[in-house]
Every structure is written in C-alpha cells, then in structure tokens.
Amino acid sequence: MEIATQSIEGGFADPVFNAQTVFRAVMDAMAQPGSVQPLPAFAHPPAPLSAMAGAVALALCDNDTPLWLDPALQISAAVKSWLGFHAGAPLANTPADAHFALIAAPAEMMALDGFSQGTQDYPDRSTTLILQVSDLTSGTPLLLQGPGIEKTATIAPARMPRHFVEQWKQNSQRFPRGVDIILAAADSIACLPRTTRIKTMEA
Amino acid sequence: MTAQPTDIATYNFAYLDEQTKRMIRRAILKGIAIPGYQVPFASREMPMPYGWGTGGVQVTASIIGPDDVLKVIDQGADDTTNAVSIRAFFKKVANVAVTTETAKATIIQTRHRIPEHPLAAGQVLVYQVPIPEPLRFLEPRETETRKMHALEEYGLMHVKLYEDIARHGRIATTYAYPVKVEGRYVMDPSPTPKFDNPKMHNSPALQLFGAGREKRIYALPPFTEVVSLDFEDHPFEVQTFDQPCALCAAENVYLDEVILDDHGGHMFVCSDTDHCEKRREEGHRGHLAPETRLAPEKMEPAQ
Amino acid sequence: MYVAVKGGEAAIANAHRLLADRRRGDRSVPALRLDQIVEQLALGVDRVMSEGSLYDRELAALAIVQARGDMIEAIFLVRAYRTTLPRFGYTRAVETGAMLVERRVSATYKDLPGGQLLGPTFDYTHRLLDPELAAGGDVEEPLRRENEAEAMPRVSAILAREGLIEPDGDMPRDHIPGDITREPLEFPMARDIRLQALSRGDEGFLLALGYSTQRGYARNHPFVGEVRIGEVELELDVPELPFAVPLGSIRVTECQMVNQFKGSAKAPPQFTRGYGLVFGQSERKAMAMALCDRALRATEFGEDVVAAAQDEEFVISHSDNVQATGFVEHLKLPHYVDFQAELDLVRRMRAEHDARENAGKAEEKREAAE
Numbered sequence: 053m054e055i056a057t058q059s060i061e062g063g064f065a066d067p068v069f070n071a072q073t074v075f076r077a078v079m080d081a082m083a084q085p086g087s088v089q090p091l092p093a094f095a096h097p098p099a100p101l102s103a104m105a106g107a108v109a110l111a112l113c114d115n116d117t118p119l120w121l122d123p124a125l126q127i128s129a130a131v132k133s134w135l136g137f138h139a140g141a142p143l144a145n146t147p148a149d150a151h152f153a154l155i156a157a158p159a160e161m162m163a164l165d166g167f168s169q170g171t172q173d174y175p176d177r178s179t180t181l182i183l184q185v186s187d188l189t190s191g192t193p194l195l196l197q198g199p200g201i202e203k204t205a206t207i208a209p210a211r212m213p214r215h216f217v218e219q220w221k222q223n224s225q226r227f228p229r230g231v232d233i234i235l236a237a238a239d240s241i242a243c244l245p246r247t248t249r250i251k252t253m254e255a
Numbered sequence: 256m257t258a259q260p261t262d263i264a265t266y267n268f269a270y271l272d273e274q275t276k277r278m279i280r281r282a283i284l285k286g287i288a289i290p291g292y293q294v295p296f297a298s299r300e301m302p303m304p305y306g307w308g309t310g311g312v313q314v315t316a317s318i319i320g321p322d323d324v325l326k327v328i329d330q331g332a333d334d335t336t337n338a339v340s341i342r343a344f345f346k347k348v349a350n351v352a353v354t355t356e357t358a359k360a361t362i363i364q365t366r367h368r369i370p371e372h373p374l375a376a377g378q379v380l381v382y383q384v385p386i387p388e389p390l391r392f393l394e395p396r397e398t399e400t401r402k403m404h405a406l407e408e409y410g411l412m413h414v415k416l417y418e419d420i421a422r423h424g425r426i427a428t429t430y431a432y433p434v435k436v437e438g439r440y441v442m443d444p445s446p447t448p449k450f451d452n453p454k455m456h457n458s459p460a461l462q463l464f465g466a467g468r469e470k471r472i473y474a475l476p477p478f479t480e481v482v483s484l485d486f487e488d489h490p491f492e493v494q495t496f497d498q499p500c501a502l503c504a505a506e507n508v509y510l511d512e513v514i515l516d517d518h519g520g521h522m523f524v525c526s527d528t529d530h531c532e533k534r535r536e537e538g539h540r541g542h543l544a545p546e547t548r549l550a551p552e553k554m555e556p557a558q
Numbered sequence: 559m560y561v562a563v564k565g566g567e568a569a570i571a572n573a574h575r576l577l578a579d580r581r582r583g584d585r586s587v588p589a590l591r592l593d594q595i596v597e598q599l600a601l602g603v604d605r606v607m608s609e610g611s612l613y614d615r616e617l618a619a620l621a622i623v624q625a626r627g628d629m630i631e632a633i634f635l636v637r638a639y640r641t642t643l644p645r646f647g648y649t650r651a652v653e654t655g656a657m658l659v660e661r662r663v664s665a666t667y668k669d670l671p672g673g674q675l676l677g678p679t680f681d682y683t684h685r686l687l688d689p690e691l692a693a694g695g696d697v698e699e700p701l702r703r704e705n706e707a708e709a710m711p712r713v714s715a716i717l718a719r720e721g722l723i724e725p726d727g728d729m730p731r732d733h734i735p736g737d738i739t740r741e742p743l744e745f746p747m748a749r750d751i752r753l754q755a756l757s758r759g760d761e762g763f764l765l766a767l768g769y770s771t772q773r774g775y776a777r778n779h780p781f782v783g784e785v786r787i788g789e790v791e792l793e794l795d796v797p798e799l800p801f802a803v804p805l806g807s808i809r810v811t812e813c814q815m816v817n818q819f820k821g822s823a824k825a826p827p828q829f830t831r832g833y834g835l836v837f838g839q840s841e842r843k844a845m846a847m848a849l850c851d852r853a854l855r856a857t858e859f860g861e862d863v864v865a866a867a868q869d870e871e872f873v874i875s876h877s878d879n880v881q882a883t884g885f886v887e888h889l890k891l892p893h894y895v896d897f898q899a900e901l902d903l904v905r906r907m908r909a910e911h912d913a914r915e916n917a918g919k920a921e922e923k924r925e926a927a928e
C-alpha cells in the first residue's frame with residue numbers, strides 16, 4: 053500500500069469515544085500500577101507501530117506534544133506520516149525534548165535517563181514512554197508496590213529494556229522527577245508510574 | 256423580532272473540544288504519577304463562573320464516557336443549586352446517566368464533602384478546588400511556594416499550625432486541613448471539613464482534584480498514604496458531634512445544623528443527603544424524623 | 559418542621575424564566591436587534607471583543623443583549639464560547655505601522671509625518687446631555703478627506719532614528735510567542751505573555767493601576783508618543799503556500815507610551831516604552847495597558863519594585879475579570895459545611911474561655927473570703 057493511503061487510513065473510527073475509552077484504560081492503569089486493562093484495537097497504524105501503541109498515541113498526543121520515535125519507528129516513513137496525519141504531533145529533536153516517546157523495540161532502547169526527567173520545580177515536564185510489548189505475562193515477573201497498589205501487584209512484560217530493574221530503581225530515586233511508562237501489549241495496557249517500586253522476584 | 260434561533264454559535268459534544276480534553280487528560284496522568292503535586296494545566300473558560308466548579312467540571316468532562324453514571328454533590332447534598340446545575344450541565348452536554356446514590360455512581364463530582372458511604376475500587380471522586388496551594392495563605396507568591404514544594408520545605412506550614420496551638424491551645428484549622436501525601440507533597444484536600452480527611456487515606460477510589468481558576472490538577476491514586484499534618488503532643492483529630500442525625504439517627508457522620516425557629520431552636524442532620532435517605536429507607540429513625548416527630552410547639556431545641 | 563430542600567431543578571428553571579422576562583422587559587418596546595447594538599453601542603461591543611479575546615462583533619452584540627448590558631457577564635459569555643473553538647493557526651504579527659488610520663494623535667510632537675488626526679473622539683466634546691439624541695434626530699454625513707493620506711510611521715520609529723529610545727522588544731530570534739489561552743501561566747513571565755494577559759485584562763483594574771503610577775506609586779514619567787486607531791491586515795502563513803494568505807482586517811487601538819528613563823546600572827539613559835494594543839476602539843484601555851506594561855518592566859531596567867503596578871504576580875494574577883468575578887461571586891454558594899466546622903470550633907473555644915473565666919472568678923471569691 054502506498055504511504056499516502058497508509059497514512060490516511062487506520063485512525064480512530066469514532067475519535068471522540070475511542071479516545072475516551074483508551075484514555076480511561078490508561079488512567080485506570082496509571083492509577084493502579086500493574087493492573088492489566090483490556091482494550092480492543094481501535095487504531096490500525098502501519099507496522100512496526102502496534103495497534104495498541106498507535107491508539108495510545110492518538111488518544112494522548114497532538115501538536116502540543118513533541119514525540120520521539122525509537123530507531124525502529126524512525127526509519128518507517130509510513131509510521132511518521134500516519135502519526136503526522138492522525139495525531140499531528142511534531143517529532144522531537146532529541147529524547148530530552150519529548151513529551152512522549154514511542155518505543156517499538158524496548159529491548160534495544162536507550163537508557164531511561166536519556167529522556168526528559170522534568171525538573172524539581174516542574175516534575176510533570178518529563179517524558180512519558182509508550183513501550184510496545186508483545187504481552188504482559190511471559191517476561192520476568194516484577195513484584196510491584198507503591199501508590200495505587202493495595203498490597204502488591206505482579207506483572208511480567210515481555211522483552212523489557214536492558215537492566216530494567218536497576219534503571220527503574222534509579223528512576224525512583226529521582227522522585228519527584230522521572231519518567232512514567234505505558235506498556236502497550238497486543239490487547240491490553242498496563243502502566244508503571246514513577247512512584248511504583250519494583251521488587252524483583254528474581255534478582 | 257421572531258424568536259428563530261440562528262446557528263450563530265454552536266458548541267462541541269461534551270462542551271470541551273478534543274484537543275482540550277487531551278491536554279487535561281495528560282495533566283491527569285501526570286497528577287496520578289506524582290501524587291499530591293499540582294500539575295499546571297491550561298484551564299479553559301467554562302460556561303459556569305470560575306470558583307463554581309470549573310476545575311472539577313473540566314476534569315469530569317475529560318474523563319466521562321457514555322457508560323458512566325454521574326453523581327454531583329455540593330456540601331454533601333445532591334439537591335443544592337450548584338450541584339443541580341452541574342448535574343444538569345452534564346446531562347445536557349454528555350447525555351450521561353445521573354444518580355444520587357453514592358454506590359451506583361462511577362464518577363462523583365464534589366464540592367466540600369466526601370460521601371459517607373465508603374467509596375469502592377473503580378469509582379472516581381472529582382473535587383472542585385478553589386485554592387489548590389496549601390501554602391498560599393502563608394505565602395501569596397507562586398514563585399515562592401513552587402520553590403518550597405521543590406525543596407520539600409514545609410517548615411512554614413508547621414510554624415503556622417504551631418502558632419495556632421500557642422494561641423488557641425489547639426490547631427484551629429477546621430476545613431481545608433493540610434495533608435502530606437506519601438511522605439512527600441503537602442496537599443490541600445479542598446475545603447472539605449477535616450472530618451473527611453481520614454477518608455482520603457488508602458481510599459480504594461481514585462481521587463482527582465481540579466482547580467480551574469488557579470489552573471491546577473492534582474490526584475491521589477487509590478491506596479495512597481494521606482496523613483493530616485499534626486504534632487506528637489497535638490495529634491490530628493476530627494470533629495465529633497454530641498448527638499446523632501435528627502432524621503436517621505446516624506452517628507459518626509458529618510452533621511449540618513439546621514435552624515428551626517428564631518428562638519435558638521436547631522437540629523443536626525446528615526450533610527450527606529443520600530446517606531440520610533438511604534438510612535431512613537432502611538427504617539432508621541431519628542428523634543425528629545417526620546413519622547415520630549413531636550408536635551412543633553413541644554419540639555425541644557437541641558442543646 | 560424541617561423539610562429537606564428539594565426541587566432545586568424547578569427553582570433554577572423558574573429563576574431563568576424570570577431572568578428571560580426581565581431581560582426582555584416591556585413587550586410593547588421593540589426588542590433590540592444585534593445590528594442596532596453593533597452599530598450604535600460599538601464601543602461596548604469593542605470592549606467585549608477585547609476582553610473576551612474574540613474578534614466578532616455580532617457575537618459580542620449577542621453577548622451584550624444576553625447579559626442585559628452587564629459587560630463582564632458579556633465578556634464571560636464570549637470567552638466561554640471562544641474557548642471551544644478549534645485553533646487553525648497563528649497569523650503573522652500585525653503591522654501597525656501600515657494601519658489604515660482613522661485616528662492618530664501624538665503628545666510628544668506638535669506635528670509629525672502623517673499629521674495629527676483627531677478621528678471619532680469624545681475629546682473636546684462638552685459633556686452636555688444631548689436631547690436631540692433622545693429624539694432620534696437625523697445625523698449629518700461625515701466629511702471625507704480629499705487627498706490620499708500620506709504614510710504614518712510610528713512615533714517610536716521616528717525617535718529610534720536618533721537612538722533616543724530603546725528599540726522594539728528584543729525577544730530571541732527563535733522565540734516562539736506564547737499563548738495564554740493554551741498554556742498555563744508561569745511566573746516570572748516573558749513580555750509577550752504578559753502583554754497578552756494585559757490586553758484581555760479588565761479595563762477598570764488596569765485603569766486604576768495605571769492611574770496609581772501617575773500618582774507616585776512607581777511613577778514612570780509617561781508621554782503619549784502616539785495613540786492610533788484603525789484597520790490592520792491579518793495574514794496567515796500556510797505551509798503549502800509560498801505567500802501569506804490575507805484573512806481580512808480588524809480594527810485595533812495601539813498606544814506607544816514614551817517614558818523618561820535616567821539610566822541604570824543595566825541600561826543607558828534613553829526613553830523607554832510601554833505598549834498597549836487592544837481590539838476595537840479603546841484608548842483608555844490601550845493607554846492604561848501601556849502604563850502597566852512599563853511599570854511591569856521594572857526589573858528589566860534594574861528599578862526597585864515598590865508598588866502594586868510593578869508586581870507581576872499581583873497584577874497578572876488579578877487582572878482577569880472573568881476569574882475575579884467568578885471567585886468573588888462564588889461566595890454566594892453554600893459554604894455551610896465549612897461554616898459548621900468553624901461554628902463548632904468557636905463554640906468549643908468559647909466554652910473553654912467561659913470555664914477559665916468562671917474558674918478565675920471562683921478563685922477570686924475564695925481568696926476574698928479567706
């Protein structure tokens with residue numbers, strides 16, 4: 053399919069309500085870290101951008117939010133054109149300028165501290181990372197604690213960034229600065245806000 | 256002139272445009288990720304005045320969907336005029352189901368109270384906030400208070416509370432009583448009576464706070480530690496009432512004083528109207544409930 | 559007997575019905591048409607457009623009649639509509655030097671290129687009520703000037719040739735103008751943001767603040783370099799097109815206040831400027847805005863901040879009348895839950911106070927008896 057056609061098709065069929073549904077799933081996932089929020093595929097972006105990550109991007113990004121793409125997405129003209137057409141988000145020059153980052157290959161991604169961490173005065177000015185993961189059950193199990201979790205929660209996202217647990221620990225130490233993560237699996241969403249502490253089950 | 260409406264002005268579905276909703280939704284997510292931190296957002300003018308719930312309305316308008324059931328209270332009551340007005344607004348612009356029953360609502364927008372019926376997981380409590388900055392009355396400058404939050408420098412607040420104790424023998428703050436969230440940010444709980452503060456701690460519901468005029472959104476995720484500020488020798492305590500609700504006999508609830516006549520006659524009734532009605536439906540009767548009421552001339556003033 | 563207040567919905571509906579009746583007034587008097595308001599209450603329409611931040615005369619007129627002539631209510635109506643409108647883009651900066659001028663006066667020069675042009679002004683009218691207006695008498699057609707007007711450079715450009723006045727604002731080249739309707743305010747703010755806030759600020763508030771600077775609360779020695787009123791072209795850059803698209807013209811009032819400045823550690827002696835620009839025709843607002851703008855530049859020139867008009871957080875946080883009226887008027891809403899909490903506290907403290915007093919008196923009696 054031509055890029056021009058690809059870029060026009062595959063957006064939200066019902067922009068108002070699809071965006072609301074996706075947002076509520078993300079909100080619930082962010083409020084209850086580690087909880088898995090099921091969500092149908094509302095968007096159909098060109099590969100390698102996944103349907104779920106694409107839908108999250110459409111729900112949250114627009115021309116006010118510079119977006120950073122990882123190399124796997126960066127090389128796809130079709131993906132850039134699709135995001136440009138449906139979200140209108142400008143591409144960030146550097147990861148540190150990004151309000152959102154879309155990561156198609158988390159296992160190869162750059163370090164978390166390369167993204168904007170916000171400032172001590174404005175810790176909200178940090179990058180929110182949208183990680184495409186194949187599932188939330190087949191990876192290393194992560195035992196989670198923190199706000200939003202009554203006692204503990206467990207999640208096992210597949211193909212996470214290298215040294216993720218160690219990187220996340222450093223992210224927590226930067227609080228209130230730090231990045232937040234939205235995990236976009238094939239048919240569900242989970243979140244790791246910066247307040248979530250990970251106690252690995254395997255060291 | 257014939258009264259033929261023109262298409263001179265039209266409004267979007269759910270009032271807010273999609274770009275505005277996205278902006279507010281992003282602020283909500285940041286607020287959840289940094290509990291108690293006030294996220295600046297580009298608050299919009301709303302079709303009700305600033306100070307009348309525009310922050311709460313913007314938050315509700317940004318999260319609400321067709322499957323939601325909305326409850327709106329002001330002073331704990333569903334039938335106060337501003338609550339009626341906001342409920343009617345959402346009925347009109349979003350065509351959502353509305354309820355007065357706390358347990359049936361998915362979103363509860365409130366001004367000045369937290370319902371008596373315990374909130375459940377999955378519910379969202381949206382607070383209307385007039386002045387979100389807990390340090391504002393101690394330091395009017397935003398540039399200064401921002402620094403204090405950044406440096407976690409809350410000495411001024413403790414000094415203020417301690418001056419209260421020195422002057423009045425107690426902390427003389429009865430509402431908008433400051434809390435500390437997860438041991439980090441000092442937060443204004445909105446002007447709820449301090450009676451409601453303990454309900455914020457480890458609530459299973461998500462709590463969102465919107466301040467429209469001051470352009471701030473903040474949040475408490477479920478199961479978040481919320482501690483009312485106090486001192487070891489002057490621990491935080493809530494208001495207590497000497498008598499139960501005159502209509503439903505409820506104890507340990509927040510009561511409003513209702514003036515009955517001009518010779519000092521008054522009675523105390525639940526501020527949470529839904530809670531009171533529910534209890535009366537269940538057969539609870541207070542000493543002034545209609546079925547058992549005394550003749551008006553015999554009615555004794557409370558206290 | 560206590561009856562829970564019910565029927566709020568009906569009460570509200572009835573109140574609004576009564577409001578509609580009072581708005582319409584005596585039915586035997588013809589209803590106002592929007593074109594009558596646009597044509598005959600034009601300066602009221604201009605104020606609503608200016609502080610409502612929406613250039614649309616017809617909507618402003620509708621807001622005025624809907625608000626029964628309450629200007630702040632009308633401004634609020636326009637703002638609440640404006641905020642729902644999609645944003646297509648930002649025009650190029652308007653070129654006020656190329657304005658199609660209807661009025662232009664300078665207090666700093668007797669005559670200047672383009673001349674002094676009085677235009678449609680209240681200045682020099684004798685404020686005597688005119689019974690002929692009440693009778694709706696005929697009005698003469700205005701005179702038209704015979705030859706094409708010569709170019710009218712801005713007074714600031716004339717002064718700048720000698721280097722006597724500070725140049726136009728010096729935002730960094732890559733500075734993207736902010737938008738107070740899209741981004742939350744942050745202090746301290748850049749001048750572009752501050753000017754936006756002032757331009758939609760309450761006329762009365764800015765007037766009082768500007769006046770206070772004249773009376774010595776941060777006096778800044780102002781001269782009206784120029785006030786000009788007229789039409790300016792709006793042009794929009796569209797990425798796909800090699801030229802700017804003309805969108806039409808709007809009427810604006812611009813004031814360039816020239817302020818004496820003796821120099822400081824930071825800046826050489828030269829004239830400095832305060833700037834005012836508003837939709838429509840409003841000299842009072844543009845001039846007050848210019849006075850406040852200059853006062854708010856105190857730190858830029860190393861001046862001490864000693865008065866309210868120089869205090870950015872104070873001025874900008876309180877200049878918006880839609881915010882101010884909302885918060886002042888919200889005191890009408892029920893606050894009885896919090897009042898109850900205070901009532902309880904005061905009762906308890908009074909009881910303790912009385913107990914102490916009584917204990918003290920008992921002690922006195924006992925001592926006296928001994």
Ligand SMILES: [Zn+2]
Pocket residue numbers: 500501502503504505524525530531532534
């Ligand atoms: Zn009761």
